[in-house]
Amino acid sequence: MTDIGSISAVASTxxxxxxxxxxxxxxxxxLTYIRNSQRAHRRQLRALATxxxxxxxxxxxxSPEPSPVHSPPSxxxxxxxxxxxxxxxxxxxxxxxxxxxxxxxxxxxIRNDYSQRYVDSGEWPQNRVLGAEPSRRFEEYxxxxxxxxxxxxxxxxxxxxxxxxxxxxxxxxxxxxFDVILLDPPFSSSFxxxxxxxxxxxxxxxxxxxxxxxxxxxxxxxxxxxxEVLAKWGYRRCEDVVWVxxxxxxxxxxxxxxPTTSLLTRTKQHCLMGIRGTVRRSTDSWFVHxxxxxxxxxxxxxxxxxxRKPPEMYTxxxxxxxxxxxxxxxxxxxxxxxxxxxxxLTASDGAKVGEHTRTxxxxxxxxxxxxxxxxxxxxxxxxxxxxxxxxxxxxxxxLRPKSPMRSGNSGVSGGVxxxxSGGVxxGVGSxxxxxxxxxMNSDPNMNIQHARRPPSQNxxxxxxxxxxxxxxxxxxxxxxxxxxxxGNMGMMxxGNMGxxGMGDMPGAAFQWVGDGDRIWEDGMMAGMGMGGGMGMGNxxxxxxxxxxxxxxxxTRMGMGGMGGMGMHGQWGQGYDGFQ
Numbered sequence: 001m002t003d004i005g006s007i008s009a010v011a012s013t014x015x016x017x018x019x020x021x022x023x024x025x026x027x028x029x030x031l032t033y034i035r036n037s038q039r040a041h042r043r044q045l046r047a048l049a050t051x052x053x054x055x056x057x058x059x060x061x062x063s064p065e066p067s068p069v070h071s072p073p074s075x076x077x078x079x080x081x082x083x084x085x086x087x088x089x090x091x092x093x094x095x096x097x098x099x100x101x102x103x104x105x106x107x108x109x110i111r112n113d114y115s116q117r118y119v120d121s122g123e124w125p126q127n128r129v130l131g132a133e134p135s136r137r138f139e140e141y142x143x144x145x146x147x148x149x150x151x152x153x154x155x156x157x158x159x160x161x162x163x164x165x166x167x168x169x170x171x172x173x174x175x176x177x178f179d180v181i182l183l184d185p186p187f188s189s190s191f192x193x194x195x196x197x198x199x200x201x202x203x204x205x206x207x208x209x210x211x212x213x214x215x216x217x218x219x220x221x222x223x224x225x226x227x228e229v230l231a232k233w234g235y236r237r238c239e240d241v242v243w244v245x246x247x248x249x250x251x252x253x254x255x256x257x258x259p260t261t262s263l264l265t266r267t268k269q270h271c272l273m274g275i276r277g278t279v280r281r282s283t284d285s286w287f288v289h290x291x292x293x294x295x296x297x298x299x300x301x302x303x304x305x306x307x308r309k310p311p312e313m314y315t316x317x318x319x320x321x322x323x324x325x326x327x328x329x330x331x332x333x334x335x336x337x338x339x340x341x342x343x344x345l346t347a348s349d350g351a352k353v354g355e356h357t358r359t360x361x362x363x364x365x366x367x368x369x370x371x372x373x374x375x376x377x378x379x380x381x382x383x384x385x386x387x388x389x390x391x392x393x394x395x396x397x398x399l400r401p402k403s404p405m406r407s408g409n410s411g412v413s414g415g416v417x418x419x420x421s422g423g424v425x426x427g428v429g430s431x432x433x434x435x436x437x438x439x440m441n442s443d444p445n446m447n448i449q450h451a452r453r454p455p456s457q458n459x460x461x462x463x464x465x466x467x468x469x470x471x472x473x474x475x476x477x478x479x480x481x482x483x484x485x486x487g488n489m490g491m492m493x494x495g496n497m498g499x500x501g502m503g504d505m506p507g508a509a510f511q512w513v514g515d516g517d518r519i520w521e522d523g524m525m526a527g528m529g530m531g532g533g534m535g536m537g538n539x540x541x542x543x544x545x546x547x548x549x550x551x552x553x554x555t556r557m558g559m560g561g562m563g564g565m566g567m568h569g570q571w572g573q574g575y576d577g578f579q
Contacts, residue, residue, distance in 0.1 A: 013256075035060055122254040124267055127246045132298035134312060147399040148319070151292065155318045158383060158390045159340030160376040162359050165368035166350030167330070170200070172368060177206040178342070179287075179323025179388065183213045184309055184330050186346055193225045199329070201233045208277030208287065210321055211235050214309060217266040226272045235274030243269040243297045243310050250303065271313065281403050286389060291401035292319040308335050311360075322389040324380050339363045342373065 038060050045051055086094060086105070093105040102110050114125035131137045138145040165172065181204065185196050201211065211230060216222035227237050245267050257265045281290045299310040317326070318340070328336055331343035333352040337359045345353065357365045366372065377388055384391045 031061060119254060122247075122251050122256055124245075124247050124251075126244045126267065126298055127248050129298055132246075134315070143399055147292065147396065150393065150396050150399070151289075151319050152315075154390050154393065154396065155340065158324060158380050160324065160342075160373060160380065162337050162339050162341060162343070162363050162365045163368050163373055164331070164333075164337055164343045164345055164353055164365055166345055167347050168350065169368065170329075170344055172370070173204060173327075173342070173344075174200075176204060176325075176370070176373075177209075178204055178325045178327040179206050179209050180317055180321050180326045181205060181209070181211045182313070182317065182326070182328045183211070184307075184328075185214070186307075186330055187216075193229065197229045197232050204327065205233070205235075205276055206323070206325065208275065208279045209323070210276070210317075211274040212241070212271055212313070212317060213274070214269060214271045216270065217268060218270055219260060219262050219266050223270060223272070226270075230272060230274040233274070233276075235276045237272055238275045239273035239295060241271040241273060241295045241297065241313070241316065243271070243299060243313075245269070246298060246300045248300055250301075269309070271309075285397065286387065286392065287322055288320060289322065289392075289396075289400050290320070290403060302335070305332065305334060308332065311335065314338055314341070318390075322392070324388045324390060325377060333357070335360070337365050342368065 045055060083097065086097065089097065089105050093108075096103045097105055100110055102112055104111055112128070114128060117123055118125060126132075131139070138148065181201060183196075183201075185191070187193075205211070211233065213226055213230070215226035230237050247267075260266055279288055281288060293316045297310045297312050297316070299312065302308040324340065326341045328338075328341055328343045330346050331337070331349070333345055333349040336343050336345070337353070337357070339359060339361060353365060359365060381388045
């Protein structure tokens, strides 16, 4: 469309100039004819016996003076600006400053003014982007180049034959599901956004699936209407692929760009990408490979087909989505037929595909046949473990760029028990608000009270653990579990201690239980447990129940575990705490 506009603009300019030249030539002929007629009439007047001298002396039509051979300059010549010599620079940098007008010694680079170059020459700045061609893009990145080569081999080896059908037979695709749908709508006076929205795209799309839809340069309503259509189809817009067009071969000088209704010259086209269903780049690598290509394509365009979109778009889609069921709507017989794709041709191109038509890669094109396509799809699925995807190799998975892993939900498991008298305490944490002081089961000889705080002990907040001794003749319930009390042990506690809430997590407080006068007995601490585990990240507050200890013999103090990494207590064989 851009090339047609450019050609039309150039043709219109040429016609205007030709018309102006013809008008000036006719005007000059008219003036010459009038002057010659005036001279002839004056000669006749002077030949009369009584010549009317006053009439004969009227001046002729003025003739312009001939143009000077050397016209003066339209503006005074400006003396060339000399750059001051910078003696503070290294000799090599001074030489570059003298040689290159745009050299910036502080940055050791040349900054070209491509905007001014466009004004002077009509050359678009994107013409100067290095490595825009896919063959040269990763010359300095051998791993990425190797990855693209492996991806191409894998896609080619697991692709259906190229199928096509005219747009009038679109209903024959009913009940078929596709992983990727590519559209280049042929907008015209007879086909608008409402007609596009009425297409049966939702019934043709699998779940999950992707839609890639070209929506124009952004000068009109394409971007907004495109998002609306995607939403009507059940897709949410997740990306915008941009084709930046160059004019290396079509540049005809400054001021020859096709006219636009906007302030700036439009040199790009947008392709909206929509997603249906849930796809996570970190866990669904069987279906998508992200970050293999960029979302910017730089391409000259096709002068033979101004409406053609970059062929690199097919490669971008195939590298990104591993689904083997691909559909293109409004394809072109000359450039859209491709291995691994079902192409629905435009109404004008439906009859241009012959019996022995081949793709640009040399593959024979087949008319749409449901049974043949389903058989080819089932065969590919059998090679990929029953899924219609391109199998992923170990080398590809190693080379492909991966999204950074987010830190997981690191809940710190709760209660840690103590060793009492040589025994080993065990505490079982809970990731929820698992403190259940109400479900306690004690021996009949035990008296549990909501005890007072010792006068010498002040409330305090601890992070992330709470100590609680268990020389007690009782068991404690953890969650919905009932504890077991063993031995003739008394209960002691360290009271009004809380667990400090972190982030979005609330703190949990624990009340004193037991007799404060028995905190110390015989100069030794009866036992210690670490009760308050802490959930971190988005898991909320995890509070481990107090540890459950079993003690025998003399009193000793043991260590139950670490709150930061979960509980690693030991009971016989031992076990890992909850994360």
